[in-house]
Amino acid sequence: MSIERDKIWTGTINKQALEPQPRHTIGLYDTTLRDGEQSVGVVLMPDEKLEIARALDAAGIDRIEAGFPRVSEDDWRAVELIAAAGLRAEVWGFSRAVRADVEALVELGITASVIESPISDGKLSALGVSRDTMLDRIRSAVSFAAENGIDVAFFGVDSSRADLEFFRRAYAAAVEAGATEVVVVDTIGIATPEAAALLVGEAVDLVGHDVPVHWHGHDDFGLATAAAVAAVQAGATWVQGTVNGMGERAGNADLIEVALALEALYGIPTRLDLSKAHELSRLVQERAGTPLAPWKAVTGENLFVRESGAVAAQFEDPPAVEPYAAALVGQERGIVLGKKSGVDSIRIKAAELGLAVPEDRYPGLLAEVKRVGTEKRGLVTDDELRRIAAGETLHGEKVPFPAAGLGDGVVRVRRLTADDADHVLRGLNDPQILRDAGFPPSEHTAETVREKIERTRPAQMRTGEAAEFAIADAATDAFLGSIILHGFRWAASQAEIGYWVLPEARGQGVAGRAVTLLAHWAIEELGFNRIEAYVPVDNTASLRTIQRGGFTEEGTVRSVLDQQRGHVDLAQYSLVRGDLDRRRPRSKRVGG
Ligand SMILES: CC(C)(COP(=O)(O)OP(=O)(O)OC[C@H]1O[C@@H](n2cnc3c(N)ncnc32)[C@H](O)[C@@H]1OP(=O)(O)O)[C@@H](O)C(=O)NCCC(=O)NCCS
Structure with a gap:
C-alpha cells in the first residue's frame, strides 16, 4: 500500500x-x-x-x-x-x-x-x-x-x-x-x-x-x-x-x-x-471489550476532534494543527463544543448543523455553551447547541435528552410537560399500576405531580439521578404512559429501566416500543454499557414488554420485598452494549 x-x-x-x-x-x-x-x-x-x-x-x-x-x-x-x-x-x-x-x-x-x-x-x-x-x-x-x-x-x-x-x-x-x-x-x-x-x-x-x-x-x-x-x-x-x-x-x-x-x-x-x-x-x-484511551496514537477517538477554541480557529487548515490527514488512517475530523470553545468553534459547528445563526449572536451563544459545558462538566452536544440557538436556557444536564425526543413512527419518548400532569396523576393513582409496578401507596395530588414534572425530574436529569419521560402517541402527541431510567450507576456504566401505560392505551405494545427506543439511546448516546430491568415473574404483560425491547433474561432474584405485595420473585433482564453491536455496526458520532 x-x-x-x-x-x-x-x-x-x-x-x-x-x-x-x-x-x-x-x-x-x-x-x-x-x-x-x-x-x-x-x-x-x-x-x-x-x-x-x-x-x-x-x-x-x-x-x-x-x-x-x-x-x-x-x-x-x-x-x-x-x-x-x-x-x-x-x-x-x-x-x-x-x-x-x-x-x-x-x-x-x-x-x-x-x-x-x-x-x-x-x-x-x-x-x-x-x-x-x-x-x-x-x-x-x-x-x-x-x-x-x-x-x-x-x-x-x-x-x-x-x-x-x-x-x-x-x-x-x-x-x-x-x-x-x-x-x-x-x-x-x-x-x-x-x-x-x-x-x-x-x-x-x-x-x-x-x-x-x-x-x-x-x-x-x-x-x-x-x-x-x-x-x-x-x-x-x-x-x-x-x-x-x-x-x-x-x-x-x-x-x-x-x-x-x-x-x-x-x-x-x-x-x-x-x-x-x-x-x-x-x-x-x-x-x-478493551477500549482505548481517546488520545491513543493513530487510532484514538479524539485525535481529530477539536474542543479548544484556539485550535478551532485553525480547524480549516489541518496541517497547522495535525501531523497527518485524518483520512489517511480512516478517521473523521470534527469540532466539539464545551468549556474550552471559541467563537470559531460556534461558527464551524453552526455551519455543520445548518443552523441559521447571524454572526452577531456567536458571542452570546459561546458564553452559553461555556456555561453549560462547565455546569455539566462535559461536552455540549449538537442537540444542546440547537436548543441554545433556539433560545432555550439549559442547565447542563448529565442526561442530555434530545429536544425532539425519540420516535419510531408509532410512539415518541419525550420530555414530560406540565400538560401531562393530569394523566400522570391518573396513572399514579391507578391501583393496578401501583400494584404491578410495586410503587408505594399513592400520596400524589395534582400539585405534587406538577412539582415533580417541573422541578424534581429536571433536577434529576441535571444531576444524573433519574430521567423520566412520557410515552406519547407519535401522531397526536397524546400522553400514553411513563418510562424512566433510574438507579444510575455512572461509574459502572449501568442503569435500570421501568415503565407503565395508562389502561386505555394498553394492548398495542407501546411500552415495548418505548423500551427499545430509550434503552438503545441510553447505550448508544449516553454511553451506558448495561441497562437492567426487574419484572415480577407473574407480570406477563411486562415480561413480554421487556422481551420486545430486546432484553435477555439472566435469572431470578428471589423473595424481594415489594411495596405492595410483600415478597415477590423478580425476573432479572438486561440489554448490554454487545447486544446492539451484534445486531448492527455502531455508528460513529463525533460531538453528537
Ligand atoms: C406492562 C405494561 C406497561 C405493558 O403495556 P403495553 O405496552 O400496552 O403492553 P400490551 O398490553 O400491548 O402487552 C404486551 C404483550 O404482553 C401480552 N400480554 C398483556 N397482558 C397479558 C396477560 N394478562 N396475559 C398474557 N399476556 C399478556 C400482550 O399480548 C403482548 O404480547 P405480544 O408482545 O406478544 O403481542 C402495562 O401492562 C402496564 O402499565 N402495567 C402496569 C404497570 C407495570 O406492570 N409496569 C411494569 C412493572 S415491571
Whole structure:
C-alpha cells in the first residue's frame, strides 16, 4: 500500500537525519489472536477470531497467527475456522518446542508456524531445563515440523535477556534443523531501540540474508514502536505485533502504529491499508471489550476532534494543527463544543448543523455553551447547541435528552410537560399500576405531580439521578404512559429501566416500543454499557414488554420485598452494549 505523501505534514528534519534507510517492503505479522488474547481478562470466541482475521486480511496484514491450538478446544476451533476461510493472508500457527504441539498443527493442516522456546538463563532455570537440553528440544521440534512440511520461524523467548553466545547457538541450531525464518523476541519489553538493533544485527549476521529475521517486542517501557523501527533499520524484514498493542502486561508493539511510523516517518513501505486502521482498531476494541484511551496514537477517538477554541480557529487548515490527514488512517475530523470553545468553534459547528445563526449572536451563544459545558462538566452536544440557538436556557444536564425526543413512527419518548400532569396523576393513582409496578401507596395530588414534572425530574436529569419521560402517541402527541431510567450507576456504566401505560392505551405494545427506543439511546448516546430491568415473574404483560425491547433474561432474584405485595420473585433482564453491536455496526458520532 503506497502512502499518499501529500497527506503527511512532518517537515523535512526526519529525512535529513535518517538517510540512508531500507527501502524494501516490511511484512506485518499479526498475533492479536494469540499474544493479544493473552491480555488479562480477554476471551475471544472462535467466530470473533474469524471476524477479526477477516478484517486483518482486508486491511492488508500479511500473516495472521491464528492461535495456539493446544490451549483449548476453542483455540483449536478458531485455528481450524481461520485456516479454512480462504484468506489472502498466510495463516500461521504457534507451537512450543514440543512434539505434541507440532502434531496438532500437522493435524490441522497448518503449513507455517512459530516454534518457541526460552533461551535466557532466567527462563531456562525457571523451567528447570539446561541449555543443552533446550538445544536438543529445539532441534527435535524444528526438524519434526520441517519434515512434516511446516515452514518454521524459530522464536527464542526472552532473546533480549539471553546470553549472546547462547542466543547465537540457539538460532544456529534452529536454522540447521530446518527453520527458514527466525524471530528475535523482547518478551519482557526491556530492549532499547539500540538493543533491538544490536540483536537483530546479530541474527542477520548469523543466519544470512536468505533467512528472514522478525522482530517481536513488548511495550513495558513505552518503546515498542521505536524498538520495532530500530529492528527494521537493522535488517528485520518482518515485524510482529497486535492491533491496539494488546497483549501481556503493557502489551505488544501496535502494528498499526508501527506501520504508520515506518511509512510516514521513515519512508519504509508496508502493505497495510492505513485507511482501515480505525475500523480495525474499533472492531478489536469491541470484540475484546478493551477500549482505548481517546488520545491513543493513530487510532484514538479524539485525535481529530477539536474542543479548544484556539485550535478551532485553525480547524480549516489541518496541517497547522495535525501531523497527518485524518483520512489517511480512516478517521473523521470534527469540532466539539464545551468549556474550552471559541467563537470559531460556534461558527464551524453552526455551519455543520445548518443552523441559521447571524454572526452577531456567536458571542452570546459561546458564553452559553461555556456555561453549560462547565455546569455539566462535559461536552455540549449538537442537540444542546440547537436548543441554545433556539433560545432555550439549559442547565447542563448529565442526561442530555434530545429536544425532539425519540420516535419510531408509532410512539415518541419525550420530555414530560406540565400538560401531562393530569394523566400522570391518573396513572399514579391507578391501583393496578401501583400494584404491578410495586410503587408505594399513592400520596400524589395534582400539585405534587406538577412539582415533580417541573422541578424534581429536571433536577434529576441535571444531576444524573433519574430521567423520566412520557410515552406519547407519535401522531397526536397524546400522553400514553411513563418510562424512566433510574438507579444510575455512572461509574459502572449501568442503569435500570421501568415503565407503565395508562389502561386505555394498553394492548398495542407501546411500552415495548418505548423500551427499545430509550434503552438503545441510553447505550448508544449516553454511553451506558448495561441497562437492567426487574419484572415480577407473574407480570406477563411486562415480561413480554421487556422481551420486545430486546432484553435477555439472566435469572431470578428471589423473595424481594415489594411495596405492595410483600415478597415477590423478580425476573432479572438486561440489554448490554454487545447486544446492539451484534445486531448492527455502531455508528460513529463525533460531538453528537
Ligand atoms: C406492562 C405494561 C406497561 C405493558 O403495556 P403495553 O405496552 O400496552 O403492553 P400490551 O398490553 O400491548 O402487552 C404486551 C404483550 O404482553 C401480552 N400480554 C398483556 N397482558 C397479558 C396477560 N394478562 N396475559 C398474557 N399476556 C399478556 C400482550 O399480548 C403482548 O404480547 P405480544 O408482545 O406478544 O403481542 C402495562 O401492562 C402496564 O402499565 N402495567 C402496569 C404497570 C407495570 O406492570 N409496569 C411494569 C412493572 S415491571
